[in-house]
Amino acid sequence: MTVLLDVRGLRVVFSGFVALDGLDLTVEEGELRFLIGPNGAGKTTLIDVVTGLTRPVAGSVRFGGTELVGRREHRIVRLGVGRTFQTATVFEELTVLENLDLAASFRLSLPSLLRKRRGVSDEVASALETAELTALADRPAGVLSHGQRQWLEIGMLLVQRPRLLLLDEPVAGMSKDERERTGELLQRIAATHTVVVVEHDMEFLRRYARKVTVMHQGRVLREGSVAEVQDDPEVREVYLGRSAVRGAAAEEVS
Numbered sequence: 001m002t003v004l005l006d007v008r009g010l011r012v013v014f015s016g017f018v019a020l021d022g023l024d025l026t027v028e029e030g031e032l033r034f035l036i037g038p039n040g041a042g043k044t045t046l047i048d049v050v051t052g053l054t055r056p057v058a059g060s061v062r063f064g065g066t067e068l069v070g071r072r073e074h075r076i077v078r079l080g081v082g083r084t085f086q087t088a089t090v091f092e093e094l095t096v097l098e099n100l101d102l103a104a105s106f107r108l109s110l111p112s113l114l115r116k117r118r119g120v121s122d123e124v125a126s127a128l129e130t131a132e133l134t135a136l137a138d139r140p141a142g143v144l145s146h147g148q149r150q151w152l153e154i155g156m157l158l159v160q161r162p163r164l165l166l167l168d169e170p171v172a173g174m175s176k177d178e179r180e181r182t183g184e185l186l187q188r189i190a191a192t193h194t195v196v197v198v199e200h201d202m203e204f205l206r207r208y209a210r211k212v213t214v215m216h217q218g219r220v221l222r223e224g225s226v227a228e229v230q231d232d233p234e235v236r237e238v239y240l241g242r243s244a245v246r247g248a249a250a251e252e253v254s
């Protein structure tokens with residue numbers, strides 16, 4: 001297996017508070033990896049460092065052999081790293097199709113952008129299909145449900161042809177039906193991409209996770225299958241010791 005993401009000794013400090021404390025993490029090409037951990041464990045901070053939003057004080061992030069630390073966000077996107085945020089960022093006045101087209105144009109050179117394009121490109125059509133948004137292609141993104149917005153945002157990543165997708169709590173706030181459809185979407189994407197998902201929803205994890213990394217206090221506490229991490233006494237202790245753990249995670253791990 002080829003290592004796609006190799007994080008070594010990552011340290012992030014916010015005004016004296018250590019958010020990542022020498023974090024090591026390896027993700028292989030083609031993996032679907034779930035990242036869990038109590039609030040404040042450093043999961044989002046890790047994604048922020050990988051995508052160039054936050055600078056570490058120490059450590060390295062190698063992506064396909066290229067160092068990402070010190071690179072600007074748009075360069076990292078161009079290298080093939082795509083992310084979603086907890087709140088989907090779509091252009092509400094534009095249609096679903098226009099949002100995808102705009103995201104796809106990000107990769108194009110200026111001459112291709114200036115050339116008048118007709119119809120729907122293959123990759124936009126394929127993203128519409130993967131995200132099950134074909135029937136909504138001409139609707140303004142502003143009228144989409146919470147779930148549909150998340151799928152559109154994922155579609156907007158796909159048209160940029162990323163090698164690695166980082167999804168931050170994709171099912172947060174979703175209905176049962178939307179969670180299920182997101183799980184299926186995740187499986188379709190994971191068949192052709194490397195995906196790292198931050199998620200608290202244990203039911204979702206049990207259903208769709210293969211390998212799980214548990215973070216705690218800015219480090220990796222444990223790695224394994226859902227069953228392995230759920231049975232781990234230290235993982236249980238970390239979750240049980242906190243009353244603020246969101247929703248099902250605390251009950252389910254305990």
Ligand SMILES: Nc1ncnc2c1ncn2[C@@H]1O[C@H](COP(=O)(O)OP(=O)(O)OP(=O)(O)O)[C@@H](O)[C@H]1O
Nearest residue numbers: 014015017019037038039040041042043044045046
């Ligand atoms: N910009 C910032 N300035 C100061 N502290 C920050 C900043 N960003 C994150 N932190 C702190 O760093 C710690 C790690 O935050 P992070 O958001 O990475 O955790 P998380 O594991 O993603 O948690 P959650 O599950 O709640 O999203 C938290 O204690 C948070 O308050």
